[in-house]
Amino acid sequence: xxxxxxxxxxxxxxxxxxxxxxxxxxxxxxxxxxxxxxxxxxxxxxxxxxxxxxxxxxxxxxxxxxxxxxxxxxxxxxxxxxxxxxxxxxxxxxxxxxxxxxxxxxxxxxxxxxxxxxxxxxxxxxxxxxxxxxxxxxxxxxxxxxxxxxxxxxxxxxxxxxxxxxxxxxxxxxxxxxxxxxxxxxxxxxxxxxxxxxxxxxxxxxxxxxxxxxxxxxxxxxxxxxxxxxxxxxxxxxxxxxxxxxxxxxxxxxxxxxxxxxxxxxxxxxxxxxxxxxxxxxxxxxxxxxxxxxxxxxxxxxxxxxxxxxxxxxxxxxxxxxxxxxxxxxxxxxxxxxxxxxxxxxxxxxxxxxxxxxxxxxxxxxxxxxxxxxxxxxxxxxxxxxxxxxxxxxxxxxxxxxxxxxxxxxxxxxx
Amino acid sequence: xxxxxxxxxxxxxxxxxxxxxxxxxxxxxxxxxxxxxxxxxxxxxxxxxxxxxxxxxxxxxxxxxxxxxxxxxxxxxxxxxxxxxxxxxxxxxxxxxxxxxxxxxxxxxxxxxxxxxxxxxxxxxxxxxxxxxxxxxxxxxxxxxxxxxxxxxxxxxxxxxxxxxxxxxxxxxxxxxxxxxxxxxxxxxxxxxxxxxxxxxxxxxxxxxxxxxxxxxxxxxxxxxxxxxxxxxxxxxxxxxxxxxxxxxxxxxxxxxxxxxxxxxxxxxxxxxxxxxxxxxxxxxxxxxxxxxxxxxxxxxxxxxxxxxxxxxxxxxxxxxxxxxxxxxxxxxxxxxxxxxxxxxxxxxxxxxxxxxxxxxxxxxxxxxxxxxxxxxxxxxxxxxxxxxxxxxxxxxxxxxxxxxxxxxxxxxxxxxxxxxxxxxxxxxxxxxxxxxxxxxxxxxxxxxxxxxxxxxxxxxxxxxxxxxxxxxxxxxxxxxxxxxxxxxxxxxxxxxxxxx
Numbered sequence: 001x002x003x004x005x006x007x008x009x010x011x012x013x014x015x016x017x018x019x020x021x022x023x024x025x026x027x028x029x030x031x032x033x034x035x036x037x038x039x040x041x042x043x044x045x046x047x048x049x050x051x052x053x054x055x056x057x058x059x060x061x062x063x064x065x066x067x068x069x070x071x072x073x074x075x076x077x078x079x080x081x082x083x084x085x086x087x088x089x090x091x092x093x094x095x096x097x098x099x100x101x102x103x104x105x106x107x108x109x110x111x112x113x114x115x116x117x118x119x120x121x122x123x124x125x126x127x128x129x130x131x132x133x134x135x136x137x138x139x140x141x142x143x144x145x146x147x148x149x150x151x152x153x154x155x156x157x158x159x160x161x162x163x164x165x166x167x168x169x170x171x172x173x174x175x176x177x178x179x180x181x182x183x184x185x186x187x188x189x190x191x192x193x194x195x196x197x198x199x200x201x202x203x204x205x206x207x208x209x210x211x212x213x214x215x216x217x218x219x220x221x222x223x224x225x226x227x228x229x230x231x232x233x234x235x236x237x238x239x240x241x242x243x244x245x246x247x248x249x250x251x252x253x254x255x256x257x258x259x260x261x262x263x264x265x266x267x268x269x270x271x272x273x274x275x276x277x278x279x280x281x282x283x284x285x286x287x288x289x290x291x292x293x294x295x296x297x298x299x300x301x302x303x304x305x306x307x308x309x310x311x312x313x314x315x316x317x318x319x320x321x322x323x324x325x326x327x328x329x330x331x332x333x334x335x336x337x338x339x340x341x342x343x344x345x346x347x348x349x350x351x352x353x354x355x356x357x358x359x360x361x362x363x364x365x366x367x368x369x370x371x372x373x374x375x376x377x378x379x380x381x382x383x384x385x386x387x388x389x390x391x392x393x394x395x396x397x398x399x400x401x402x403x404x405x406x407x408x409x410x411x412x413x414x415x
Numbered sequence: 416x417x418x419x420x421x422x423x424x425x426x427x428x429x430x431x432x433x434x435x436x437x438x439x440x441x442x443x444x445x446x447x448x449x450x451x452x453x454x455x456x457x458x459x460x461x462x463x464x465x466x467x468x469x470x471x472x473x474x475x476x477x478x479x480x481x482x483x484x485x486x487x488x489x490x491x492x493x494x495x496x497x498x499x500x501x502x503x504x505x506x507x508x509x510x511x512x513x514x515x516x517x518x519x520x521x522x523x524x525x526x527x528x529x530x531x532x533x534x535x536x537x538x539x540x541x542x543x544x545x546x547x548x549x550x551x552x553x554x555x556x557x558x559x560x561x562x563x564x565x566x567x568x569x570x571x572x573x574x575x576x577x578x579x580x581x582x583x584x585x586x587x588x589x590x591x592x593x594x595x596x597x598x599x600x601x602x603x604x605x606x607x608x609x610x611x612x613x614x615x616x617x618x619x620x621x622x623x624x625x626x627x628x629x630x631x632x633x634x635x636x637x638x639x640x641x642x643x644x645x646x647x648x649x650x651x652x653x654x655x656x657x658x659x660x661x662x663x664x665x666x667x668x669x670x671x672x673x674x675x676x677x678x679x680x681x682x683x684x685x686x687x688x689x690x691x692x693x694x695x696x697x698x699x700x701x702x703x704x705x706x707x708x709x710x711x712x713x714x715x716x717x718x719x720x721x722x723x724x725x726x727x728x729x730x731x732x733x734x735x736x737x738x739x740x741x742x743x744x745x746x747x748x749x750x751x752x753x754x755x756x757x758x759x760x761x762x763x764x765x766x767x768x769x770x771x772x773x774x775x776x777x778x779x780x781x782x783x784x785x786x787x788x789x790x791x792x793x794x795x796x797x798x799x800x801x802x803x804x805x806x807x808x809x810x811x812x813x814x815x816x817x818x819x820x821x822x823x824x825x826x827x828x829x830x831x832x833x834x835x836x837x838x839x840x841x842x843x844x845x846x847x848x849x850x851x852x853x854x855x856x857x858x859x860x861x862x863x864x865x866x867x868x869x870x871x872x873x874x875x876x877x878x879x880x881x882x883x884x885x886x887x888x889x890x891x892x893x894x895x896x897x898x899x900x901x902x903x904x905x906x907x908x909x910x911x912x913x914x915x916x
Binding site for chain 2: 347357
């Protein structure tokens with residue numbers, strides 16, 4: 001494996017500490033940015049690298065930073081979205097556990113570029129077991145003068161707070177995350193205004209995913225060109241693919257953006273186990289519409305997957321083998337969204353629950369063919385009509401499952 | 416509208432000029448186009464949770480919220496394309512899926528937004544065949560309010576009202592997804608003086624008032640706007656009553672008082688004290704003139720007024736100032752006060768025109784004022800210097816006493832009043848409600864309550880508000896204005912005034 005392939009997640013679990021990170025050349029990029037670059041040049045370099053958000057929506061990170069107004073007296077905040085809740089996704093956890101300093105270094109660079117003095121790392125509640133290590137990394141960086149006042153001996157200062165959620169998928173939605181940090185019920189805000197202008201505590205706020213920020217040190221350290229060379233012009237760098245399900249070697253694979261899905265499954269994850277054929281693949285976390293076995297040659301980048309009717313999302317690849325009935329997949333999917341809907345807006349609160357009730361009935365053998373059309377209609381009623389993207393996140397994969405596997409579902413109902 | 420810039424936009428082909436910063440929903444109202452909505456309320460920031468007000472804005476791929484989209488110059492908005500009609504149906508279908516459909520026993524039926532919008536935008540056959548969620552249907556949340564969680568559509572107007580208007584925040588949303596529900600924190604009930612507004616702003620029958628619950632149906636209610644008489648604020652209120660069917664013929668009952676809308680005074684809200692004024696209108700009313708010496712005998716107003724006039728005119732003109740006293744109150748309208756001034760001060764030359772009013776209370780810092788009368792400014796404007804009578808002085812010299820209202824009781828003990836009045840030969844009481852003073856007067860006249868009158872009040876801020884009769888008085892009951900007019904006639908003082916009697 002090349003040096004690049006272990007860039008974000010060291011294979012060795014014992015090299016997460018500051019000393020090991022410094023040995024890998026850690027904090028050099030942050031030092032370079034803070035001591036020798038102008039903030040706007042930092043933003044420009046990140047924009048040029050074309051890095052798109054690794055959380056799921058794929059918004060260009062540098063562009064997001066550039067939206068933050070530089071005038072005004074309100075403090076600006078950085079929030080790290082470590083609420084990794086998308087089913088089939090487990091990459092951020094690995095970064096937090098094995099490479100927390102690289103995240104912190106990315107945060108320093110982002111904060112310096114945007115003019116931010118305070119950052120929050122919002123970690124999902126279920127990750128509380130890694131709190132110790134993350135807290136220790138923050139303490140190490142602070143003791144070394146990388147965080148706190150006068151970072152690298154300059155006037156720039158950055159305070160970092162680690163904040164744990166209470167276990168709600170919706171808090172991965174950026175405005176719900178802000179509500180949660182502010183101590184309120186975790187549910188999305190109406191946009192606009194966007195967080196870049198009115199965010200945490202009504203101040204301009206940048207919200208980036210863990211993996212996005214962990215990529216920033218190499219963009220500044222090695223340059224945007226180096227980064228672009230490892231991906232596509234509009235979608236630079238590598239992605240960490242979380243591969244799970246019916247494969248021989250489930251795990252995390254850091255590969256260039258644009259690597260074909262089939263290559264990831266067959267070559268890297270070893271393909272399905274003996275005697276199992278692939279029935280379906282969820283390419284980008286549960287919210288990404290499912291692909292059939294004949295659709296797996298798609299390059300794994302945002303635009304290609306969008307053209308294929310799905311999405312790259314969080315790059316969580318869930319491989320479903322032919323021994324798994326689609327109704328079971330449908331049931332866990334419907335149950336997940338019904339349980340995780342925050343309940344704020346009508347179509348999501350009642351649509352996810354209604355679909356879940358229908359699917360549960362189908363799974364008990366009490367379905368009839370009209371149910372499939374009803375599910376499709378209900379998902380139509382949610383799509384594009386909810387307050388936050390969760391309506392689409394629930395509607396799209398469910399619609400894909402019932403339309404692409406209608407035959408199997410109907411056959412099950414006729415028995 | 417000088418100083419406010421307007422922007423021009425098109426809504427459903429109509430050109431609309433709306434002030435800068437207006438939301439599409441309001442701009443559409445200016446053009447006479449109503450966009451259905453549940454969660455939006457003009458008093459609060461848009462929350463966008465009901466998704467009912469979606470509209471198409473040309474150039475934008477998704478449907479946009481009319482409640483939060485601000486108008487822009489040249490914007491082209493459509494509110495009734497097939498896509499929007501479908502989106503409305505979708506929202507209604509979702510809401511109705513888990514709705515108990517207990518309209519036949521729901522107080523809100525007839526004035527329920529969910530009903531209204533289904534009728535206007537829904538009319539689909541239900542497709543929900545699953546088991547509905549079972550929820551609490553009778554949660555006491557304080558101050559006689561009951562929460563029905565099955566009917567609730569989670570628009571959160573109630574939550575936002577308590578956070579943003581009263582600042583008390585008693586209600587919140589608990590749980591999530593389809594299990595999300597409104598509740599109090601650790602069972603601490605709603606306890607502020609504005610709780611009744613929660614019933615007004617609930618778009619469905621989720622929050623109902625025990626005082627109104629199951630008493631009548633919304634479509635029987637006759638709604639009369641007036642000004643609340645319970646403090647100096649002068650809030651707009653709507654008195655809702657039924658006369659006749661389905662009550663007995665000639666029977667009248669006020670079922671509730673709700674907030675009226677008046678941006679200059681109360682916005683959309685009234686306090687619970689004003690709302691409770693419902694009881695004053697119906698309970699314990701005087702309905703006929705009674706003479707103490709023959710309580711069972713029917714007395715006509717003409718005869719009774721003649722009696723008063725006779726007693727007054729029986730006192731030589733020069734002695735009237737010392738031997739006649741009048742006690743008024745600050746609930747009288749400006750018109751009544753002007754007439755009283757004409758009759759008692761100018762006509763009879765009485766120096767002794769006194770006032771007895773409800774005792775002041777504490778102002779609550781929002782709408783409720785310390786003074787608990789609606790027209791203290793009107794009293795001053797009519798030229799009176801309101802002061803309480805001295806009971807001993809009355810007892811010593813007065814021969815004819817006219818008392819309007821029963822508020823002497825708030826300032827003197829019944830015993831003291833009784834003692835003072837014992838020596839006064841002629842006593843007339845004009846009161847809307849039966850009370851302990853009745854037995855002390857020779858004649859008791861029923862009078863109309865403010866809601867049963869038209870007139871003018873001047874509020875604490877000097878704002879003059881003229882109102883019409885919100886509800887018919889009981890048969891045979893008239894206002895002080897008419898009584899004073901008759902008296903003026905009887906005394907030969909009436910030139911150009913009302914010619915009743």
